[in-house]
Amino acid sequence: MAQNRRPLLAFLTSRQQRDALLVNAVLLVVCFFILLPIAATLLISFKQDADVVRKPPVIFPCDTPTAAFDLTACRWSVEGYLRVFLAQPSETSPLGFAINGRMLKIYLPNTMLYALGTSAAVVVLASMSGYAFSRFRFRGHNFLLNFILAITGVPLLTNLLGLYQMGAVLRSLPVPIYEDRIFIVTVYAGFFLPLSVWIAKGFFDAIPRELEEAALVDGCDRVGGFLRITLPLATPGLMAIFLLTFVNVWNEFLAGYLLITKNDLKPAMFGMYDFLGQNLINAELVAAACVIVALPTVVVFLLARETFFQAMVEGAVKG
Amino acid sequence: MILPTALVLLAIQVYPALYTLVLSVQTRRPAGWEFVGLRNFARLLNSAAFVESVGHTVVFLVGYTVLTLVAGFVIALLLNVKGALSRFYMTLFFIPWVLADIIVGVVFRLLVLPDYGLLAGILQNPALFPPNGLSILTADAARPWIAGFPFPPSPAMIYLILASAWRALPFTTLLLLAALQTIPTEVLESARIDGANTWQTVRKITVPLILPTMVVALFSLTLGGMNGVGMVFSLTSGGPGNSTEVISYLLYSIGWNRLDFGGAAALSLLIGLVNLALIMGTLRITRLQHEAH
Numbered sequence: 259m260a261q262n263r264r265p266l267l268a269f270l271t272s273r274q275q276r277d278a279l280l281v282n283a284v285l286l287v288v289c290f291f292i293l294l295p296i297a298a299t300l301l302i303s304f305k306q307d308a309d310v311v312r313k314p315p316v317i318f319p320c321d322t323p324t325a326a327f328d329l330t331a332c333r334w335s336v337e338g339y340l341r342v343f344l345a346q347p348s349e350t351s352p353l354g355f356a357i358n359g360r361m362l363k364i365y366l367p368n369t370m371l372y373a374l375g376t377s378a379a380v381v382v383l384a385s386m387s388g389y390a391f392s393r394f395r396f397r398g399h400n401f402l403l404n405f406i407l408a409i410t411g412v413p414l415l416t417n418l419l420g421l422y423q424m425g426a427v428l429r430s431l432p433v434p435i436y437e438d439r440i441f442i443v444t445v446y447a448g449f450f451l452p453l454s455v456w457i458a459k460g461f462f463d464a465i466p467r468e469l470e471e472a473a474l475v476d477g478c479d480r481v482g483g484f485l486r487i488t489l490p491l492a493t494p495g496l497m498a499i500f501l502l503t504f505v506n507v508w509n510e511f512l513a514g515y516l517l518i519t520k521n522d523l524k525p526a527m528f529g530m531y532d533f534l535g536q537n538l539i540n541a542e543l544v545a546a547a548c549v550i551v552a553l554p555t556v557v558v559f560l561l562a563r564e565t566f567f568q569a570m571v572e573g574a575v576k577g
Numbered sequence: 578m579i580l581p582t583a584l585v586l587l588a589i590q591v592y593p594a595l596y597t598l599v600l601s602v603q604t605r606r607p608a609g610w611e612f613v614g615l616r617n618f619a620r621l622l623n624s625a626a627f628v629e630s631v632g633h634t635v636v637f638l639v640g641y642t643v644l645t646l647v648a649g650f651v652i653a654l655l656l657n658v659k660g661a662l663s664r665f666y667m668t669l670f671f672i673p674w675v676l677a678d679i680i681v682g683v684v685f686r687l688l689v690l691p692d693y694g695l696l697a698g699i700l701q702n703p704a705l706f707p708p709n710g711l712s713i714l715t716a717d718a719a720r721p722w723i724a725g726f727p728f729p730p731s732p733a734m735i736y737l738i739l740a741s742a743w744r745a746l747p748f749t750t751l752l753l754l755a756a757l758q759t760i761p762t763e764v765l766e767s768a769r770i771d772g773a774n775t776w777q778t779v780r781k782i783t784v785p786l787i788l789p790t791m792v793v794a795l796f797s798l799t800l801g802g803m804n805g806v807g808m809v810f811s812l813t814s815g816g817p818g819n820s821t822e823v824i825s826y827l828l829y830s831i832g833w834n835r836l837d838f839g840g841a842a843a844l845s846l847l848i849g850l851v852n853l854a855l856i857m858g859t860l861r862i863t864r865l866q867h868e869a870h
């Protein structure tokens with residue numbers, strides 16, 4: 259290695275490195291254009307109404323009568339956010355104010371509940387069946403596995419009508435067993451399970467079974483071996499399943515809109531759609547709502563991006 | 578251990594699919610459901626809305642898949658160059674992927690808001706778009722070249738394709754990049770030594786080697802594009818006129834605006850059959866790939 263190292267000044271004369279520099283420059287430009295719509299939304303969300311409705315539009319609200327751009331004169335504003343929050347003084351709340359915007363008060367907590375609930379359910383079910391598929395051979399093993407692979411790609415859309423009518427039938431039963439929240443979480447679990455089972459199986463396959471056998475020899479029982487040896491090793495995989503499901507449920511729109519009957523139980527994407535209909539003329543309000551609703555998934559992704567890439571390549575290669 | 582998973586899948590995937598099949602040959606009357614044989618299908622296939630929405634879907638899918646695949650392939654090639662900061666760029670490129678399609682629709686709508694949107698200055702410039710500038714979400718399509726087929730598409734459709742491609746680009750790029758990384762560098766190097774230039778290497782070696790992945794990506798884009806509907810809701814609502822009413826949006830309007838559940842069941846079944854064909858195709862290709870390795 260050492261004798262191959264070039265002197266530092268040869269940097270720009272090496273063809274390969276010049277190519278790399280060029281490629282990085284091109285990628286930077288591509289990146290700029292790809293992120294432009296997001297940047298525009300962020301900018302709008304921090305403008306005040308008077309700057310949003312200017313003709314022609316200004317990119318930065320930083321112009322003065324004398325200068326086109328003056329950093330000290332920027333009129334950034336959180337007006338849009340405040341109007342989404344709709345915070346009002348309240349005597350009963352411990353903070354002294356209450357948030358009355360439907361997006362934060364109703365829709366986002368609903369979505370959080372559905373996303374966390376579904377992810378937890380999917381992780382438990384997928385790790386159980388993924389482990390079984392990975393470790394045991396049983397009657398119907400391959401048939402079931404192939405069946406799950408085949409329905410991995412099935413989109414929700416074509417089942418919506420059946421599910422909707424199923425919900426109607428369940429609601430009309432004389433025994434009140436129907437509950438919007440349980441129903442939607444079950445539906446989401448059913449749709450995000452197949453891929454998760456495959457991802458879980460892949461992760462369990464990668465853990466040598468000798469480790470478990472050694473634990474058995476050392477006096478652990480099967481359940482103990484699974485809980486103490488295999489499960490901790492599979493944690494990154496289960497984390498990937500959890501996060502992938504979380505983002506998928508968070509972003510789902512049509513099932514949450516159509517299958518949930520009570521308006522107060524509908525998720526944030528419905529809230530967003532509803533909000534758009536009422537506020538399209540107030541761009542800074544709509545943009546602020548977008549940022550608030552999208553922020554959790556973006557943050558989750560940025561914190562755990564390697565986990566996402568790994569899970570996605572795993573999922574894409576399998577099915 | 579598999580029982581709970583199997584039960585959930587039976588209840589949420591298998592049973593509703595069979596139920597849809599049963600509903601597709603019935604219609605809802607005040608007294609209850611009544612058997613009508615294949616009349617729902619006949620009604621659907623003869624309706625102008627269905628025929629038009631198939632046209633819109635075809636235009637959308639061709640534009641969307643071609644644009645996404647070409648752009649994804651080019652970006653994947655760039656990211657695969659030695660020395661490219663691919664990890665850094667992948668992180669930035671991937672942000673659109675975690676945004677919901679409803680949100681993407683809103684974001685793109687804000688860009689072209691009449692008068693105030695960031696792109697309004699360009700689009701409303703009469704010199705660029707004579708005679709009066711272009712209002713992208715309300716302008717009508719030009720006269721179709723072939724009567725009955727919506728080509729050239731309306732500006733709103735083109736914009737819908739762009740927004741959809743923007744959201745699908747990261748995943749496609751990741752898929753293609755993963756495939757590119759499986760090509761041994763020796764193969765490319767020996768081609769170079771034999772005197773092939775970059776274009777020849779890409780066309781004669783890279784593309785044939787990752788063709789299976791490209792087809793998988795094509796199928797998965799088609800599947801997502803045909804069944805994804807959120808962006809239509811928040812960007813165009815099927816308009817102007819019905820120029821962006823794709824088949825998934827038609828399913829929603831038949832089922833939940835007109836409350837024609839029999840017709841919606843029939844349409845679900847037709848879309849489901851196409852989905853099934855795409856999924857089977859994907860499975861076949863991935864299986865062949867696994868056997869080849």
